[in-house]
Amino acid sequence: xxxxxxxxxxxxxxxxxxxxxxxxxxxxxxxxxxxxxxxxxxxxxxxxxxxxxxxxxxxxxxxxxxxxxxxxxxxxxxxxxxxxxxxxxxxxxxxxxxxxxxxxxxxxxxxxxxxxxxxxxxxxxxxxxxxxxxxxxxxxxxxxxxxxxxxxxxxxxxxxxxxxxxxxxxxxxxxxxxxxxxxxxxxxxxxxxxxxxxxxxxxxxxxxxxxxxxxxxxxxxxxxxxxxxxxxxxxxxxxxxxxxxxxxxxxxxxxxxxxxxxxxxxxxxxxxxxxxxxxxxxxxxxxxxxxxxxxxxxxxxxxxxxxxxxxxxxxxxxxxxxxxxxxxxxxxxxxxxxxxxxxxxxxxxxxxxxxxxxxxxxxxxxxxxxxxxxxxxxxxxxxxxxxxxxxxxxxxxxxxxxxxxxxxxxxxxxxxxxxxxxxxxxxxxxxxxxxxxxxxxxxxxxxxxxxxxxxxxxxxxxxxxxxxxxxxxxxxxxxxxxxxxxxxxxxxxxxxxxxxxxxxxxxxxxxxxxxxxxxxxxxxxxxxxxxxxxxxxxxxxxxxxxxxxxxxxxxxxxxxxxxxxxxxxxxxxxxxxxxxxxxxxxxxxxxxxxxxxxxxxxxxxxxxxxxxxxxxxxxxxxxxxxxxxxxxxxxxxxxxxxxxxxxxxxxxxxxxxxxxxxxxxxxxxxxxxxxxxxxxxxxxxxxxxxxxxxxxxxxxxxxxxxxxxxxxxxxxxxxxxxxxxxxxxxxxxxxxxxxxxxxxxxxxxxxxxxxxxxxxxxxxxxxxxxxxxxxxxxxxxxxxxxxxxxxxxxxxxxxxxxxxxxxxxxx
Numbered sequence: 001x002x003x004x005x006x007x008x009x010x011x012x013x014x015x016x017x018x019x020x021x022x023x024x025x026x027x028x029x030x031x032x033x034x035x036x037x038x039x040x041x042x043x044x045x046x047x048x049x050x051x052x053x054x055x056x057x058x059x060x061x062x063x064x065x066x067x068x069x070x071x072x073x074x075x076x077x078x079x080x081x082x083x084x085x086x087x088x089x090x091x092x093x094x095x096x097x098x099x100x101x102x103x104x105x106x107x108x109x110x111x112x113x114x115x116x117x118x119x120x121x122x123x124x125x126x127x128x129x130x131x132x133x134x135x136x137x138x139x140x141x142x143x144x145x146x147x148x149x150x151x152x153x154x155x156x157x158x159x160x161x162x163x164x165x166x167x168x169x170x171x172x173x174x175x176x177x178x179x180x181x182x183x184x185x186x187x188x189x190x191x192x193x194x195x196x197x198x199x200x201x202x203x204x205x206x207x208x209x210x211x212x213x214x215x216x217x218x219x220x221x222x223x224x225x226x227x228x229x230x231x232x233x234x235x236x237x238x239x240x241x242x243x244x245x246x247x248x249x250x251x252x253x254x255x256x257x258x259x260x261x262x263x264x265x266x267x268x269x270x271x272x273x274x275x276x277x278x279x280x281x282x283x284x285x286x287x288x289x290x291x292x293x294x295x296x297x298x299x300x301x302x303x304x305x306x307x308x309x310x311x312x313x314x315x316x317x318x319x320x321x322x323x324x325x326x327x328x329x330x331x332x333x334x335x336x337x338x339x340x341x342x343x344x345x346x347x348x349x350x351x352x353x354x355x356x357x358x359x360x361x362x363x364x365x366x367x368x369x370x371x372x373x374x375x376x377x378x379x380x381x382x383x384x385x386x387x388x389x390x391x392x393x394x395x396x397x398x399x400x401x402x403x404x405x406x407x408x409x410x411x412x413x414x415x416x417x418x419x420x421x422x423x424x425x426x427x428x429x430x431x432x433x434x435x436x437x438x439x440x441x442x443x444x445x446x447x448x449x450x451x452x453x454x455x456x457x458x459x460x461x462x463x464x465x466x467x468x469x470x471x472x473x474x475x476x477x478x479x480x481x482x483x484x485x486x487x488x489x490x491x492x493x494x495x496x497x498x499x500x501x502x503x504x505x506x507x508x509x510x511x512x513x514x515x516x517x518x519x520x521x522x523x524x525x526x527x528x529x530x531x532x533x534x535x536x537x538x539x540x541x542x543x544x545x546x547x548x549x550x551x552x553x554x555x556x557x558x559x560x561x562x563x564x565x566x567x568x569x570x571x572x573x574x575x576x577x578x579x580x581x582x583x584x585x586x587x588x589x590x591x592x593x594x595x596x597x598x599x600x601x602x603x604x605x606x607x608x609x610x611x612x613x614x615x616x617x618x619x620x621x622x623x624x625x626x627x628x629x630x631x632x633x634x635x636x637x638x639x640x641x642x643x644x645x646x647x648x649x650x651x652x653x654x655x656x657x658x659x660x661x662x663x664x665x666x667x668x669x670x671x672x673x674x675x676x677x678x679x680x681x682x683x684x685x686x687x688x689x690x691x692x693x694x695x696x697x698x699x700x701x702x703x704x705x706x707x708x709x710x711x712x713x714x715x716x717x718x719x720x721x722x723x724x725x726x727x728x729x730x731x732x733x734x735x736x737x738x739x740x741x742x743x744x745x746x747x748x749x750x751x752x753x754x755x756x757x758x759x760x761x762x763x764x765x766x767x768x769x770x771x772x773x774x775x776x777x778x779x780x781x782x783x784x785x786x787x788x789x790x791x792x793x794x795x796x797x798x799x800x801x802x803x804x805x806x807x808x809x810x811x
Contacts, residue, residue: 296328564581
């Protein structure tokens with residue numbers, strides 16, 4: 001927001017020069033992006049009177065003027081403006097004047113043989129916007145020849161371009177900035193008392209109807225007659241220009257002026273046009289949401305296609321304005337307006353933000369409503385505008401209607417503030433002369449009182465703080481008050497301190513284990529993948545977003561497998577070959593007791609993990625189920641996990657005969673299997689594509705943290721092993737995991753390892769069975785084993801298999 005210091009000093013005592021004030025505001029959290037010193041734009045430009053004007057003897061478009069600038073002798077000035085004439089008062093740049101906006105220094109010159117001793121200026125040459133093609137002509141009674149032109153043109157001013165943070169809606173007004181300056185500098189506030197305005201009782205031809213009181217908690221409509229539309233007074237135009245707002249007419253300028261002064265947007269409707277739209281002299285101003293497909297033309301001349309997100313102002317249910325954003329073209333105030341309706345309303349910030357975004361239209365009004373205007377000063381701003389309309393436009397207040405559902409308790413809240421907590425958060429402060437200390441209770445009371453808060457002592461070093469209405473939206477918690485104390489005490493007065501004994505940083509155990517897991521997957525040849533958690537809707541128990549950006553990303557994923565399969569397909573289509581990758585991320589689902597989420601590890605394997613293809617003639621080598629399982633097993637080995645595999649048919653995306661559920665310590669770890677042939681066919685994937693999904697929580701719980709993070713040396717046996725093979729027929733539905741478990745249990749005294757090295761189905765194998773062959777390694781850490789040591793244990797293994805599973809031994 002552009003802040004005029006001339007305007008500001010009418011509202012608060014300024015004790016600092018512009019540069020110091022800009023620095024102070026910046027340090028308090030209001031960044032001053034630019035200081036526009038207008039005093040330099042017309043330094044040396046004075047008021048002159050054109051005493052005589054003659055045609056230039058050598059140029060048709062030039063005039064030779066005799067100009068009195070109050071120095072006793074007229075200046076001879078050559079002027080090229082078409083509107084120059086005798087007996088007018090004009091701005092004159094005398095010899096030696098520098099005009100920074102034109103980068104021009106005035107020097108004595110000859111123009112077509114005629115000497116010129118200065119320049120008669122246009123507003124553009126002085127840095128001001130203008131619609132006049134020619135020099136500026138002063139009008140009025142209090143014009144003295146030779147006086148500085150800057151006070152008349154508003155150029156005796158300095159403009160600060162201030163950026164306020166999103167939470168400081170109050171800083172989008174001159175009154176709000178004045179309150180902030182008073183709190184920071186200790187200057188005295190001079191905000192004028194609210195004007196008292198009396199309005200006649202409504203005769204019944206004007207009413208207000210608000211359909212949604214949450215979207216519009218308060219609406220004041222005032223009928224004003226006998227207004228005279230004309231240009232605004234110079235002082236009002238200069239105020240608006242300094243704020244970067246173009247003057248239009250007295251009524252429109254007054255609404256803009258009050259918005260800049262109090263931060264409360266206002267809008268004026270032409271009453272006659274409202275009656276024409278309503279087709280009746282009895283009008284009812286309404287507030288409702290638009291219907292889908294409803295059309296409306298705004299003040300900028302564009303037709304807007306509306307939706308149910310747009311809040312409308314209506315007359316007899318016909319739209320006349322986008323509430324809080326922009327008025328309508330059909331009801332705007334114009335040169336012939338004689339009566340009007342002034343709107344002063346409060347709108348819900350969320351409703352205005354959605355409405356503004358849906359039509360792609362932002363305005364000064366919507367900017368303030370989106371951040372939240374002061375609910376307690378609506379009447380103050382309304383009365384201020386009404387008094388100015390009466391004073392400047394000669395209006396007569398005829399009737400007023402009010403719809404108000406604001407709470408009677410007022411817009412304030414009480415927050416408990418503890419001095420100990422203040423010093424705990426902010427730390428020591430610099431007291432000068434290399435001395436540090438703490439913020440005192442007196443400092444807290446002084447700062448918060450300056451901000452308009454009321455403090456009541458509720459204990460030793462504790463206060464109950466009532467925040468003012470204009471800070472209701474951003475002072476909500478104790479930490480907000482502490483931030484205000486830090487701002488006004490001065491961030492540069494807070495000490496920079498470091499811990500006396502810094503500790504070496506470390507990662508939590510879970511993070512260490514996850515890093516270890518990532519490294520294991522990368523070491524085996526898998527690339528880490530990252531996907532959005534947002535997916536298309538349509539699955540069971542899916543968490544669906546209520547406000548998605550796109551329909552394709554309107555729900556949260558329930559697993560990782562679908563995204564991995566899509567990534568595999570994408571890589572194939574782009575010619576990048578088969579994908580071997582893993583992902584660690586969250587999944588989400590909905591249950592009866594609410595939403596749930598879990599950390600999960602997923603992966604997909606479908607390509608040759610070797611780096612060279614020369615042994616296969618350059619062709620891609622397919623990977624078997626057991627090779628894919630071996631990749632996963634190698635990661636489990638690094639993590640020190642013993643994982644069991646059990647047949648599983650629950651996931652219809654996976655091959656029903658080539659899918660296993662994974663178990664560790666009696667807990668389900670996840671699933672591993674081959675992608676279903678139907679999905680492979682639909683997505684044009686290779687035959688051998690395998691996926692897995694593991695619960696990260698179960699995996700980390702099963703890991704022995706000490707052995708993984710700090711490996712311990714384990715001595716190995718120096719004595720040779722003794723190996724035995726055992727082969728037998730076993731039922732097809734008997735899993736190898738169950739067999740290995742039985743072998744380990746029976747031979748645990750000497751058995752070192754068990755490995756399946758052969759499986760056969762076919763000729764000479766009984767129907768419904770398969771031939772399995774295991775190699776058993778026996779070893780002792782204390783001595784060399786003999787046949788007499790090994791045979792009893794090996795026979796126990798054989799007997800255990802026959803007894804427990806009824807296998808037919810072949811060796």
